[in-house]
Amino acid sequence: MTSKPDRSGPDPRPGPRLARSQPARGSGPDPRLPRSQPGGNPSLAPRIPLAEAQPAMFGYLAAIFLGPLIPLVLYMIGRRRSAFRRFHAAMALNLSLTGLLYALCCLILCGLLLLDSLTVALVVTIPVALVVWLTVLKYLIRGIGAANRGERYEVPAWICAQIAKP
Numbered sequence: 001m002t003s004k005p006d007r008s009g010p011d012p013r014p015g016p017r018l019a020r021s022q023p024a025r026g027s028g029p030d031p032r033l034p035r036s037q038p039g040g041n042p043s044l045a046p047r048i049p050l051a052e053a054q055p056a057m058f059g060y061l062a063a064i065f066l067g068p069l070i071p072l073v074l075y076m077i078g079r080r081r082s083a084f085r086r087f088h089a090a091m092a093l094n095l096s097l098t099g100l101l102y103a104l105c106c107l108i109l110c111g112l113l114l115l116d117s118l119t120v121a122l123v124v125t126i127p128v129a130l131v132v133w134l135t136v137l138k139y140l141i142r143g144i145g146a147a148n149r150g151e152r153y154e155v156p157a158w159i160c161a162q163i164a165k166p
Contacts, residue, residue: 048150
């Protein structure tokens with residue numbers, strides 16, 4: 001029978017001692033911490049002041065209720081002031097413009113299906129428009145949370161066309 005070595009004494013391994021909650025150097029990012037984007041660690045990012053985060057959050061919130069008008073104004077005003085503001089204003093503007101393009105596509109689909117029957121047009125178009133709207137709303141809400149935390153949030157390219165450059 002072999003006995004396990006006693007770990008109560010000093011550690012015989014050379015090098016710095018780390019607390020249990022810290023990963024060893026060179027082992028990559030800690031999997032227990034949330035990541036905002038590949039290779040990013042939000043806990044190591046510098047904190048964004050609230051004066052920078054509020055306009056970014058307002059851009060997403062205004063895009064939910066007012067469409068692309070307010071994000072466009074914020075993009076035009078803040079594009080030279082701060083990269084953080086410019087990025088989030090561009091994302092909100094891109095999402096709201098893409099949502100409008102999807103709505104236009106749903107109207108065209110509805111018009112084409114109206115040539116056949118009103119019932120078919122409504123049965124097909126309303127669920128499609130609802131799914132598209134809820135998907136865009138989900139990413140706008142995620143953008144609000146990321147702006148509040150001072151992080152960048154990349155919207156997937158399949159849902160959002162890049163119209164304004166971040």
